[in-house]
Amino acid sequence: xxxxxxxxxxxxxxxxxxxxxxxxxxxxxxxxxxxxxxxxxxxxxxxxxxxxxxxxxxxxxxxxxxxxxxxxxxxxxxxxxxxxxxxxxxxxxxxxxxxxxxxxxxxxxxxxxxxxxxxxxxxxxxxxxxxxxxxxxxxxxxxxxxxxxxxxxxxxxxxxxxxxxxxxxxxxxxxxxxxxxxxxxxxxxxxxxxxxxxxxxxxxxxxxxxxxxxxxxxxxxxxxxxxxxxxxxxxxxxxxxxxxxxxxxxxxxxxxxxxxxxxxxxxxxxxxxxxxxxxxxxxxxxxxxxxxxxxxxxxxxxxxxxxxxxxxxxxxxxxxxxxxxxxxxxxxxxxxxxxxxxxxxxxxxxxxxxxxxxxxxxxxxxxxxxxxxxxxxxxxxxxxxxxxxxxxxxxxxxxxxxxxxxxxxxxxxxxxxxxxxxxxxxxxxxxxxxxxxxxxxxxxxxxxxxxxxxxxxxxxxxxxxxxxxxxxxxxxxxxxxxxxxxxxxxxxxxxxxxxxxxxxxx
Amino acid sequence: xxxxxxxxxxxxxxxxxxxxxxxxxxxxxxxxxxxxxxxxxxxxxxxxxxxxxxxxxxxxxxxxxxxxxxxxxxxxxxxxxxxxxxxxxxxxxxxxxxxxxxxxxxxxxxxxxxxxxxxxxxxxxxxxxxxxxxxxxxxxxxxxxxxxxxxxxxxxxxxxxxxxxxxxxxxxxxxxxxxxxxxxxxxxxxxxxxxxxxxxxxxxxxxxxxxxxxxxxxxxxxxxxxxxxxxxxxxxxxxxxxxxxxxxxxxxxxxxxxxxxxxxxxxxxxxxxxxxxxxxxxxxxxxxxxxxxxxxxxxxxxxxxxxxxxxxxxxxxxxxxxxxxxxxxxxxxxxxxxxxxxxxxxxxxxxxxxxxxxxxxxxxxxxxxx
Ligand SMILES: Nc1ncnc2c1ncn2[C@@H]1O[C@H](COP(=O)(O)OP(=O)(O)OP(=O)(O)O)[C@@H](O)[C@H]1O
Ligand SMILES: [Mg+2]
Numbered sequence: 001x002x003x004x005x006x007x008x009x010x011x012x013x014x015x016x017x018x019x020x021x022x023x024x025x026x027x028x029x030x031x032x033x034x035x036x037x038x039x040x041x042x043x044x045x046x047x048x049x050x051x052x053x054x055x056x057x058x059x060x061x062x063x064x065x066x067x068x069x070x071x072x073x074x075x076x077x078x079x080x081x082x083x084x085x086x087x088x089x090x091x092x093x094x095x096x097x098x099x100x101x102x103x104x105x106x107x108x109x110x111x112x113x114x115x116x117x118x119x120x121x122x123x124x125x126x127x128x129x130x131x132x133x134x135x136x137x138x139x140x141x142x143x144x145x146x147x148x149x150x151x152x153x154x155x156x157x158x159x160x161x162x163x164x165x166x167x168x169x170x171x172x173x174x175x176x177x178x179x180x181x182x183x184x185x186x187x188x189x190x191x192x193x194x195x196x197x198x199x200x201x202x203x204x205x206x207x208x209x210x211x212x213x214x215x216x217x218x219x220x221x222x223x224x225x226x227x228x229x230x231x232x233x234x235x236x237x238x239x240x241x242x243x244x245x246x247x248x249x250x251x252x253x254x255x256x257x258x259x260x261x262x263x264x265x266x267x268x269x270x271x272x273x274x275x276x277x278x279x280x281x282x283x284x285x286x287x288x289x290x291x292x293x294x295x296x297x298x299x300x301x302x303x304x305x306x307x308x309x310x311x312x313x314x315x316x317x318x319x320x321x322x323x324x325x326x327x328x329x330x331x332x333x334x335x336x337x338x339x340x341x342x343x344x345x346x347x348x349x350x351x352x353x354x355x356x357x358x359x360x361x362x363x364x365x366x367x368x369x370x371x372x373x374x375x376x377x378x379x380x381x382x383x384x385x386x387x388x389x390x391x392x393x394x395x396x397x398x399x400x401x402x403x404x405x406x407x408x409x410x411x412x413x414x415x416x417x418x419x420x421x422x423x424x425x426x427x428x429x430x431x432x433x434x435x436x437x438x439x440x441x442x443x444x445x446x447x448x449x450x451x452x453x454x455x456x457x458x459x460x461x462x463x464x465x466x467x468x469x470x471x472x473x474x475x476x477x478x479x480x481x482x483x484x485x486x487x488x489x490x491x492x493x494x495x496x497x498x499x500x501x502x503x504x505x506x
Numbered sequence: 507x508x509x510x511x512x513x514x515x516x517x518x519x520x521x522x523x524x525x526x527x528x529x530x531x532x533x534x535x536x537x538x539x540x541x542x543x544x545x546x547x548x549x550x551x552x553x554x555x556x557x558x559x560x561x562x563x564x565x566x567x568x569x570x571x572x573x574x575x576x577x578x579x580x581x582x583x584x585x586x587x588x589x590x591x592x593x594x595x596x597x598x599x600x601x602x603x604x605x606x607x608x609x610x611x612x613x614x615x616x617x618x619x620x621x622x623x624x625x626x627x628x629x630x631x632x633x634x635x636x637x638x639x640x641x642x643x644x645x646x647x648x649x650x651x652x653x654x655x656x657x658x659x660x661x662x663x664x665x666x667x668x669x670x671x672x673x674x675x676x677x678x679x680x681x682x683x684x685x686x687x688x689x690x691x692x693x694x695x696x697x698x699x700x701x702x703x704x705x706x707x708x709x710x711x712x713x714x715x716x717x718x719x720x721x722x723x724x725x726x727x728x729x730x731x732x733x734x735x736x737x738x739x740x741x742x743x744x745x746x747x748x749x750x751x752x753x754x755x756x757x758x759x760x761x762x763x764x765x766x767x768x769x770x771x772x773x774x775x776x777x778x779x780x781x782x783x784x785x786x787x788x789x790x791x792x793x794x795x796x797x798x799x800x801x802x803x804x805x806x807x808x809x810x811x812x813x814x815x816x817x818x819x820x821x822x823x824x825x826x827x828x829x830x831x832x833x834x835x836x837x838x839x840x841x842x843x844x845x846x847x848x849x850x851x852x853x854x855x856x857x858x859x860x861x862x863x864x865x866x867x868x869x870x871x872x873x874x875x876x
Contacts (some may be wrong), residue, residue: 344747358740361737
């Protein structure tokens with residue numbers, strides 16, 4: 001039998017929703033098999049079933065031709081199945097080595113046998129060119145490195161079948177191409193990989209075959225070499241998808257946001273913002289481009305008020321709002337799609353309805369004399385669910401925690417757009433979204449700008465930067481190093497600015 | 507019919523069903539543990555003993571039920587205090603201190619302010635207790651909000667400060683030197699029974715139970731229905747998201763601790779504003795009702811309704827323990843057994859995990875279609 005994994009007729013029900021409906025997935029030995037589907041299509045669920053985190057409602061799983069029951073992740077480990085989750089599961093104040101051996105500790109009379117473990121980890125790291133220090137603390141290494149730790153974890157457990165759930169959503173373009181190399185290397189050694197990603201280019205670049213899910217149902221499996229990106233997108237969404245953003249010329253108006261001489265030093269005394277000044281005008285989408293970690297996060301924190309330890313001034317129109325409270329800033333007309341949806345964007349223990357009023361629960365629309373108006377909240381939420389096509393099981397009562405990653409993002413986007421702010425600050429608004437949803441959000445950004453609002457977009461994706469924005473500022477090591485127009489630059493130019501090899505006028 | 511059946515089958519998976527089952531299994535575990543202790547200390551009477559503990563609350567009919575409720579009222583309120591703070595992300599270990607200052611304020615007014623006519627006297631005494639408790643809650647709230655002092659440390663220290671100050675205060679202002687305890691409050695200052703004494707005759711029941719019910723309802727409404735509760739819970743669940751939403755976290759901490767303190771203060775009034783001979787003694791001990799509140803909140807999973815039932819359950823077990831004295835159990839052993847049952851029961855949050863697991867796998871292996 002040539003299939004190492006067969007998931008046959010898998011169905012999985014959650015309260016109010018069928019996440020997988022008679023899905024079949026067959027993985028060949030040595031292939032990279034992409035799993036494609038819209039947000040909430042059931043990809044993570046299907047993989048969690050394979051990894052033993054959920055039990056299927058019905059259906060069978062075969063590993064190397066043998067029918068099995070995967071009761072829990074330990075079972076999966078024994079069958080040499082490993083998984084890198086959409087949100088990493090590392091202990092931050094442990095070292096790399098400690099994280100890797102966690103749950104598979106080698107002990108000698110009750111004492112940890114760290115030396116052997118470190119040797120094995122170092123050997124693995126060298127073999128795959130991981131460049132990882134086994135003794136570094138997780139909290140000190142980059143996200144890309146953390147992901148390698150997750151991969152090492154699988155290798156350490158001798159996994160032959162590896163599941164990657166949206167591994168590239170959090171990586172820089174450089175890190176992505178390195179990850180692709182690693183994956184190829186792994187399959188050359190005979191390992192088999194299931195890759196979940198929303199980026200069709202990546203599928204095209206590395207995978208052999210691709211299975212498509214739509215609303216929990218299995219649509220089909222295609223040979224990636226013989227299928228175009230457009231065809232795959234159509235299979236997944238059920239209609240043609242526009243990859244180009246349609247927009248007319250911008251009508252630039254008055255200045256909405258102006259930022260003057262922002263400087264910030266972080267806790268360890270490093271300068272993270274250096275004399276940053278710029279303006280966003282009405283009718284303009286201004287994009288801050290740059291490689292992750294060059295001060296974009298801190299810049300947004302300063303503008304929105306999440307961090308107040310900085311010098312410089314922030315104005316909305318003529319009014320200085322530098323040290324106004326966050327509530328105050330929100331009410332002057334700032335919308336904010338935050339970078340980290342789990343940390344800032346949502347209260348995961350609240351249901352969807354409660355999350356939808358996070359920025360406006362005090363508004364007379366949703367309360368009378370301090371009592372929440374549940375009817376209004378429910379109506380409002382259902383309206384947003386419909387308009388923004390949020391796919392969930394139990395309407396406004398769905399807990400935010402149980403929603404798929406992309407639908408969580410859509411919920412935040414819906415909440416912020418609906419408030420119709422004069423300035424929309426959107427930090428990586430399409431991270432983790434499917435192509436259909438990305439198209440939708442880009443349209444919304446353009447609509448806001450056409451309504452004479454200002455948009456400040458922070459993005460790591462060159463495609464997005466070039467197709468959506470009217471003007472681009474490049475940030476490098478806390479400084480603005482270029483001010484360019486998309487029609488005047490190529491991806492290559494932008495790459496040079498972003499890596500600090502080139503500077504322009506600001 | 508089919509619908510009802512589905513509801514019953516689905517109950518273990520529903521949220522309230524999960525909570526109920528986990529609290530229930532925690533109780534079973536606690537009782538089993540108590541039973542093992544009895545087998546160790548007095549094997550011949552262990553079976554009879556566990557029977558008495560479990561039925562003691564009904565032993566003397568309505569009179570002992572009355573006693574159950576007398577015991578329950580204050581710990582329901584301190585349970586609310588701890589549970590409310592917990593819902594907003596704070597550990598209020600200071601319920602006992604807040605209760606102590608509340609008790610003193612109540613007794614002070616109850617003994618001295620005899621110029622207050624009729625019903626006004628007990629009402630003012632209760633309000634004084636609430637106010638004193640609130641102040642004792644606000645202090646650690648301010649320390650946490652503005653100086654980043656952890657509330658667990660601050661509230662524990664304030665428990666001791668309260669204890670010493672109150673003994674001093676009793677000696678200076680409302681001292682019965684013959685009996686080395688506080689003076690009895692004026693009859694007008696005792697919380698009226700609101701007719702409960704007719705339902706539960708021969709018990710020392712007061713209207714404290716009614717106050718406990720009212721507190722449960724108010725806290726329920728605050729947490730479930732108001733924007734204020736929405737804010738408080740948001741901070742408790744995810745302070746970063748709350749910050750993002752422009753919620754003033756510092757003020758919320760202060761408000762939350764003020765309410766928690768006010769509740770514990772009220773519990774102090776409920777215990778001591780009575781004619782049945784309960785006084786603050788001048789020995790240096792921390793009052794147990796505050797600590798029981800922690801266990802009540804844990805068993806009740808911090809929800810007002812859960813706390814109500816947990817408080818009644820603990821009151822019930824305590825009366826059972828009282829009747830256990832009939833058998834040849836040492837007084838200390840009885841305390842140990844009762845405390846074990848109570849504190850093991852408080853582990854219900856741990857059981858929640860297992861309940862979820864057991865019923866989740868069960869449902870799946872049924873392969874049941876919708
Ligand atoms: N534990 C759960 N309880 C209830 N519903 C769930 C649970 N996990 C997932 N779901 C629902 O099942 C559906 C599929 O979710 P899943 O996470 O598998 O989607 P996905 O394809 O991975 O989406 P994304 O690309 O957004 O990550 C969603 O509608 C989600 O709300
Ligand atoms: Mg997913």
